Each structure stands twice: as structure tokens, then as C-alpha cells.
Amino acid sequence: MCLRMPQNPAIFAPPAAAAASSDLAGQDRAGFAAVVADLGLPAFRAGQLWHWVYHRGATDFADMTSLGKALRTALAARFSAGRPAVARHVTSADGTQKWLLRLADGHQIETVFIPEDDRGTLCVSSQVGCTLACRFCHTGTQKLVRNLSAAEIVGQVMVARDALGEWPASSESRRISHIVMMGMGEPLYNYDNVAAALRVIMDGDGIAISRRRITLSTAGVVPLMDRVGEELGVKLAVSLHATNDALRDRIVPLNKKFPLKDLMAACRRYPGVKNSRRITFEYVMLDGVNDSAADARALAKLIAGIPAKLNLIPFNPWPGAPYNRSSDKAIERFAEIERKAGYPSPVRRPRGEDILAACGQLKSASQRVPASRRARQPMPAE
Ligand code: SF4
DSSP: OOEEOOOOHHHHSOOGGGTSSEEOTTOOHHHHHHHHHHTTOOTHHHHHHHIIIIISOOOOGGGOGGGOHHHHHHHHHHEEOOOOEEEEEEEOTTSOEEEEEEOTTSOEEEEEEEEOSSOEEEEOOOEESOSSOOTTOSGGGSOOOEEOOHHHHHHHHHHHHHHHTOOSTTOTTOSOOEEEEOSSSOGGGGHHHHHHHHHHHHOTTTTOOOGGGEEEEESOOHHHHHHIIIIIOOEEEEEOOOSSHHHHHHHSGGGGTSOHHHHHHHHHTOTTOBTTBOEEEEEEEBTTTSOSHHHHHHHHHHTTTSOEEEEEEEOOOOTTOSOOBOOHHHHHHHHHHHHHTTOOOOBOOOOSGGGTOSTTOOOOSOOOOOHHHHHHOOOOOO
16 A cells, blocks of 8 residues: 655655756766856855755755855856655655656656664665666666766755755764665666766765765676776675576576676675675575575575675565565575575565565656657656
8 A cells, every 4th residue: 555645845846957057956076166166256165055955955045044145146046956856755554765756857766765773775766767677677677768867866865855854964863874776777887977976975064975884786787896896985786686697697687798707706806895894695586486495505605705695585576577476485495594604694574565665666657768759748647
């Protein structure tokens, strides 16, 4: 059963970006410096603006009281500090929240907040749709429409913070403690924008979520994995799901391009990997496909020597899915074999199933259409 959240008029308002010429929210330090230089202002104003946008979450220049009235008026005339529009916001019976966000060009993406006892995790999308077509994933049935900009990635965090009342960013009680790039899309097929967005999100004077609390999940885009460790230093998760190329070619087709041998080599050399900073291997449990005791032993052998933990994900069914969820007994047997091999193997409790917000279930209504037709299209109905 989906529950609509009590509507907060502020977050359901159309984005200010519709009326203004350029959006500050989502820009990096260089972008803010350029805005200030363009207005002929001293450089320190960039830091003030940054503070208002990313630390205070201000969306109205009139509220930026340290800037002086004339400057606020000048900024408002040329810029906005808006958000993607919230087309729909639902809360699961288990407290998971999902936002369907409508972007300026009408495409839609999803962002999910998962509250737990000791943390709150925001699952952020990197693309509209996905090219990779993993067989168990609902998002993968929706073809790639386009990459998200850095602003659209940061905007997801800001929308969630708005809804959860988490400004200023230093608030002790803030609920979003962790970010996972595990929403719609393959983040490493949009590396530049994802990296730019994560730099904004990690900046200590703004949204300030530490790299130790950010996990980027990849299906195995091997050539870019080193850069993630070297340039961003965030944690790595790998969507593994199979222990031999024949099966992985089938359920994660990217494997045909970057087979297990290359993927595991990239994991072994991932910069900064150690016992206190393990790689998470995600493994969706598919009934009769990859969940036997032999599969479990093969997995332990495959990752032997890598500081790692496992995330066993009972398959979350979606309409038309070609697989079933493994039985509890099979999942427990699998987890036990991994634990005995020395790998922490929590079984991820399905979250947000009633609102199709669980792992692998995200899918928006956006479809790829030619640019010429897109320009003529009305906004999708809410
Ligand atoms: S699991 Fe991730 S990479 Fe695979 S199709 Fe789904 S969104 Fe794309």
C-alpha cells in the first residue's frame, strides 16, 4: 500500500529554475567563483553564496541576509537556487521514502531514503534509465534516456534534505548520514558528472557528507574503477550476482565486456581497500539460479584475499520479472557458508517493497524520444 506523505507546499512547488536563467544549486566551487566574478564581486562572496545554498539550503535569495539587498536583487534577477520538482512523494509502511522527481526537460528519476536504527541512507540516481539491462533489475527494462547533470544529482540530496527538514547541514539531528550511488543508472557511465556532484556533496562547508559514508556501486565498469578510488576516495560496491562468466554474461550483460577476471583484478587493486574499508559485493538471491551451496563456495573462492563484505539481497519482484526470490532457507545456507569463509554476509531486509522502492525496482515513466519530438511534448501527468 502506498501512502502519500502530508504535502509540504514548498517541496511541491514548481522549480524556481523555470523562471530564472541559471541555477546555482548543483554547481561546484568553480561555478560559484565564476558567478561572483561575472557580477564583478570580490571572491569572498562566492564562499558566502556557497554557505547559503549548501549549508543553509536557502532557495530564495531574499533570505541570504549577509549579502546585502542590492546583491540579493541582482542575484535573483539572473539566477535561481532551485530543486528538481517533486512529482510524487510516497512513504512505505516501513518508513522508506521515495521521491519521483521531474527534471526541467520533463524526464523523471527516483530517489529513495531508507531509515535504519543507526543510519539513514539516501539512494541517489545517476541516469534516467540505464543501458546495462541487468536481467533482474526493473530499471534495466527502461532504456537509457540520458545522463543526469551534476546539478540534478546534487538536487536529489537537496530535495530529500528539504523534505526531512535537515537544514542547516550541520544539524546534529540530520537523518541522511550515508549516500549510496545505487539508484537508477550506472554511475561510471556518467563519471564526470557523478564525480562533480560527489565533490559538492562531500565539501565540508556545505552538504558535508564524508567520503567514508558514500558508496558508489558499479556493475563493473573496470576502466574507471581505479579513478573512483584515486580521485574520489569513496567506498566501492560491486554488483556481482554470479561467480562464473557464463551466468554473469546472462544476468549482468556488461560482463561480456569486462569479464570476471578483469573485474576481480580491479577490485584487488582498488585504491585504499583494506579491512577497515572493504569492498561490498552485492549478490541478488535468485531462486535456483545462483543460490546453491556450490554457488556460495564459488563466491568465497572468487573473492578470497580481497578485504570484502557481502550484501545478500533477496530478489525484489516487479511486474513481469523473470526470476523468483530464493527461499529463506537457501539464503540462510548461502550466508552461513560465506560467514564461515570469513565474510560478513548480512541479508538485506527488503525495504520499501510496497512503493516499488526496493533494490532493483526503481523505474520511472521516462522514455527515450527524439529531441525534436521531446521539444513538442507536454510534461508527463503527475
Ligand atoms: S542493476 Fe544497476 S546497472 Fe544493472 S540495469 Fe539496474 S540500474 Fe542498470
